[in-house]
Amino acid sequence: MRTFIQRIPVPITAAGPSIAALTLLVTLGAADGVAQNHVGQYEQADIEFGARLYNTNCVRCHGESGGEVAGVDLRGGTYARAESDFELMRLIRTGIQGTAMPPNDFSQSELTGIVSYLRTMRDVDLSTVTLGDETRGRGLFAGKGACASCHRVGRNGRRTAPDLTDIGAVRTAANLQASLLDPTGSMLPVNRPVRAVLADGTVLNGRRLNEDTYTIQLIDENERLRSLDKAELRELAAGTTSPMAPATDVLDEQEVADVLAYLLSLKGLN
Amino acid sequence: MTRQTLIALMLVSLLPTGAAAQVTFERLLNADEEPENWLTYSGSYSSNRHTKLDQITPDNVEDLELSWVFQAGSLEAFQATPLVVDGIMYLTEPVNNVVALDAKRGSVFWKFEYTPSSDARPCCGAVNRGLAILDDTLFLATLDGNLIALDAVGGKPLWQTTVADPTEGYALTLAPLVIKDKVMVGVAGGEYGIRGYIDAYDAKTGELAWRFYTIPGPGEPGHETWENDAWKTGGAPAWLTGSYDPDLDLTYWGIGNPGPDLNPAQRPGDNLYSDSVVALDPDTGELEWYFQFTPNDPYDYDSVQIPVLIDFPDGNGNTQKLMLWGNRNGFFYVLDRESGQFLSGTSFVPVNWASGLDDFGRPVQTPQPPGATTFPGIQGGTNWYSPSYSPETGLFYVSAWEAYGSNFEPQDQTHVPGRVFLGGRPANPFGAGANVPGLRRGHINNWTDAAGGGAVIAIDPRTGQQRWRVPMTDVTSSGILTSASNLLFTGNREGHFHVMHAETGELLLRKTLGGMIANGPMSYMVDGKQYVAIAAGHSMFVYSLRD
Numbered sequence: 060m061r062t063f064i065q066r067i068p069v070p071i072t073a074a075g076p077s078i079a080a081l082t083l084l085v086t087l088g089a090a091d092g093v094a095q096n097h098v099g100q101y102e103q104a105d106i107e108f109g110a111r112l113y114n115t116n117c118v119r120c121h122g123e124s125g126g127e128v129a130g131v132d133l134r135g136g137t138y139a140r141a142e143s144d145f146e147l148m149r150l151i152r153t154g155i156q157g158t159a160m161p162p163n164d165f166s167q168s169e170l171t172g173i174v175s176y177l178r179t180m181r182d183v184d185l186s187t188v189t190l191g192d193e194t195r196g197r198g199l200f201a202g203k204g205a206c207a208s209c210h211r212v213g214r215n216g217r218r219t220a221p222d223l224t225d226i227g228a229v230r231t232a233a234n235l236q237a238s239l240l241d242p243t244g245s246m247l248p249v250n251r252p253v254r255a256v257l258a259d260g261t262v263l264n265g266r267r268l269n270e271d272t273y274t275i276q277l278i279d280e281n282e283r284l285r286s287l288d289k290a291e292l293r294e295l296a297a298g299t300t301s302p303m304a305p306a307t308d309v310l311d312e313q314e315v316a317d318v319l320a321y322l323l324s325l326k327g328l329n
Numbered sequence: 330m331t332r333q334t335l336i337a338l339m340l341v342s343l344l345p346t347g348a349a350a351q352v353t354f355e356r357l358l359n360a361d362e363e364p365e366n367w368l369t370y371s372g373s374y375s376s377n378r379h380t381k382l383d384q385i386t387p388d389n390v391e392d393l394e395l396s397w398v399f400q401a402g403s404l405e406a407f408q409a410t411p412l413v414v415d416g417i418m419y420l421t422e423p424v425n426n427v428v429a430l431d432a433k434r435g436s437v438f439w440k441f442e443y444t445p446s447s448d449a450r451p452c453c454g455a456v457n458r459g460l461a462i463l464d465d466t467l468f469l470a471t472l473d474g475n476l477i478a479l480d481a482v483g484g485k486p487l488w489q490t491t492v493a494d495p496t497e498g499y500a501l502t503l504a505p506l507v508i509k510d511k512v513m514v515g516v517a518g519g520e521y522g523i524r525g526y527i528d529a530y531d532a533k534t535g536e537l538a539w540r541f542y543t544i545p546g547p548g549e550p551g552h553e554t555w556e557n558d559a560w561k562t563g564g565a566p567a568w569l570t571g572s573y574d575p576d577l578d579l580t581y582w583g584i585g586n587p588g589p590d591l592n593p594a595q596r597p598g599d600n601l602y603s604d605s606v607v608a609l610d611p612d613t614g615e616l617e618w619y620f621q622f623t624p625n626d627p628y629d630y631d632s633v634q635i636p637v638l639i640d641f642p643d644g645n646g647n648t649q650k651l652m653l654w655g656n657r658n659g660f661f662y663v664l665d666r667e668s669g670q671f672l673s674g675t676s677f678v679p680v681n682w683a684s685g686l687d688d689f690g691r692p693v694q695t696p697q698p699p700g701a702t703t704f705p706g707i708q709g710g711t712n713w714y715s716p717s718y719s720p721e722t723g724l725f726y727v728s729a730w731e732a733y734g735s736n737f738e739p740q741d742q743t744h745v746p747g748r749v750f751l752g753g754r755p756a757n758p759f760g761a762g763a764n765v766p767g768l769r770r771g772h773i774n775n776w777t778d779a780a781g782g783g784a785v786i787a788i789d790p791r792t793g794q795q796r797w798r799v800p801m802t803d804v805t806s807s808g809i810l811t812s813a814s815n816l817l818f819t820g821n822r823e824g825h826f827h828v829m830h831a832e833t834g835e836l837l838l839r840k841t842l843g844g845m846i847a848n849g850p851m852s853y854m855v856d857g858k859q860y861v862a863i864a865a866g867h868s869m870f871v872y873s874l875r876d
């Protein structure tokens with residue numbers, strides 16, 4: 060479970076490549092020198108200021124996750140319409156005409172805060188986490204942890220559990236740690252395991268991809284995409300227990316930290 | 330037949346009948362009597378969204394087929410209800426373009442293009458909900474705070490007047506309402522610390538006739554419900570079209586949330602007339618009565634819903650002049666629209682912010698502790714999408730969000746003109762990435778029914794009890810239309826166009842349109858054929874019976 064040790068946003072860094080087998084308790088101070096991507100480029104005070112501004116000005120449309128506007132994922136840290144911080148500030152100030160994004164009269168310091176927060180959004184969390192060694196984590200992912208027996212990264216692994224190719228770009232470290240330690244407690248409703256019984260009695264177990272009133276789309280245990288008409292099913296149920304066991308069932312504390320460091324390094328194709 | 334005669338006849342057949350017909354106030358008063366047309370946003374002054382057209386019936390509805398499609402040149406949400414006048418459809422294309430179409434074929438006569446100023450900063454989408462018409466003049470309220478009169482025949486502007494300043498957060502998103510010789514609009518901007526108002530303008534000249542401030546100023550009754558200077562930035566917008574009772578000569582408007590939205594500690598008091606319905610004299614703007622649904626609202630429970638006016642037999646040979654209101658706060662109200670007296674109120678979705686209503690309709694508030702989930706959530710048990718009342722079934726129909734909640738986290742905020750003034754945030758009970766999107770959705774539903782579901786609910790106004798309900802996996806933002814043939818037309822966010830039996834809720838027809846439905850379906854008739862128009866995604870789809 061998530062542990063709220065500090066009530067201030069803490070930037071999380073992935074461990075540097077040379078810090079083999081070293082466990083880092085990531086704190087404000089530890090952010091220096093081991094920063095990747097945007098973390099460390101921005102002042103902590105700006106990030107905190109920006110988080111407050113985000114929560115009063117932006118959250119209504121973009122949501123806490125930064126992903127509630129269709130087709131717009133703020134948490135990724137890169138944006139289709141704005142590459143540089145300057146362009147991002149200009150976009151926030153002018154809005155996007157003809158869309159729901161309005162202009163905003165932010166001061167320069169406020170813009171700096173908001174951009175600082177947006178660029179580090181996925182790295183900011185309200186808890187501390189323990190990171191290990193990325194390289195060791197990669198080995199554990201494919202080996203002892205057997206993560207790849209359900210999860211896929213790039214072209215490797217199965218697809219029955221969520222694809223993790225870019226998980227380090229879309230989830231916070233604390234969020235991922237919670238998923239490792241308490242898979243059921245941190246499982247999003249959409250990922251609840253689905254059991255469907257077809258008209259002929261065939262039982263399908265799978266992971267939900269989409270659903271509406273009449274149909275459900277899932278990926279089954281054989282990695283096939285299935286679209287089912289609810290009216291034709293004998294039974295349809297979503298379980299609330301994750302099929303994944305807590306990582307500590309098979310890994311020790313250090314190994315969990317290693318896997319976490321590996322997951323945070325997964326940023327997609329680029 | 331000479332060639333010239335033939336061409337002349339062909340030309341005549343292509344012309345809409347009565348293109349220059351005048352939509353007089355008399356016609357607006359009796360809109361119910363010409364169901365082939367749709368003359369106001371809600372179909373009539375009583376806002377029942379009920380059509381007397383009965384060509385499409387439960388028995389033949391399966392024969393509905395697509396007649397034509399209008400594709401908007403915009404990716405904004407399509408929330409407008411079109412007008413139809415004697416074979417011509419007038420439609421706002423998001424955001425503020427106006428299009429005149431052949432209502433039978435979808436061909437465009439003219440298009441008026443208007444790009445709102447980049448100063449416009451609507452809280453919740455660059456949307457527009459439609460037009461009003463009087464004589465041969467259309468009225469358009471623009472996102473950047475202007476009211477424009479257009480020649481309905483030629484599509485050219487006749488006058489333009491400034492209603493509000495967009496740089497301070499004011500916007501216009503509603504369809505105007507014409508009463509007698511005036512055109513009325515209310516402002517949006519409840520998330521920006523505005524002071525709301527409803528204006529009436531001379532339809533001929535655009536001159537301001539009167540202004541009703543939805544927050545009383547110093548010395549005015551109701552001002553005492555605000556402490557310190559909170560009234561100056563107290564919000565209370567009026568962003569949906571009102572209704573009108575010509576016999577009482579009163580126009581009814583729903584008023585939106587107080588500001589800052591989520592921090593009532595910054596604005597102690599009941600905060601009149603936020604979250605209220607006001608009854609105004611349409612000639613002067615004077616307040617006749619008010620009824621407040623949610624005093625000192627901490628949840629953004631705008632009460633801008635469409636006032637549905639019905640005349641109901643009381644069983645003693647008399648007729649009760651009632652107002653039905655499915656409120657965003659989750660309660661269904663019945664009011665006496667002559668006096669504003671509260672008659673009854675019942676929750677229609679799970680509610681825990683109040684344990685009930687007292688004898689005067691005032692909620693018994695039960696604030697949830699910090700971190701707990703409040704139901705309904707910030708988008709409410711229902712919202713702006715139009716309900717319907719059918720005199721055939723005697724039922725009120727509303728699109729509802731069920732079991733949907735928010736964790737409200739108030740915080741002090743200083744008002745800066747033109748800046749969002751929420752006073753906190755609505756946190757997600759499920760953690761990031763699992764909540765119902767407040768305004769729009771894409772193709773993937775990753776919040777699932779765990780975060781709340783939708784339903785069409787039929788309520789008996791005599792008892793407040795549900796007669797039937799049709800649940801949906803995702804929430805619904807569609808308006809509802811009922812017909813004299815006991816059909817109910819609606820849609821949902823999943824992109825399904827639904828036709829149900831109004832008596833039972835039985836689903837008679839489903840068409841998958843592939844985009845979120847967020848407007849009110851409406852119906853009209855041209856050359857003896859009934860049509861139903863419904864927008865989904867970025868297009869409007871028009872159906873009629875197969876020949």
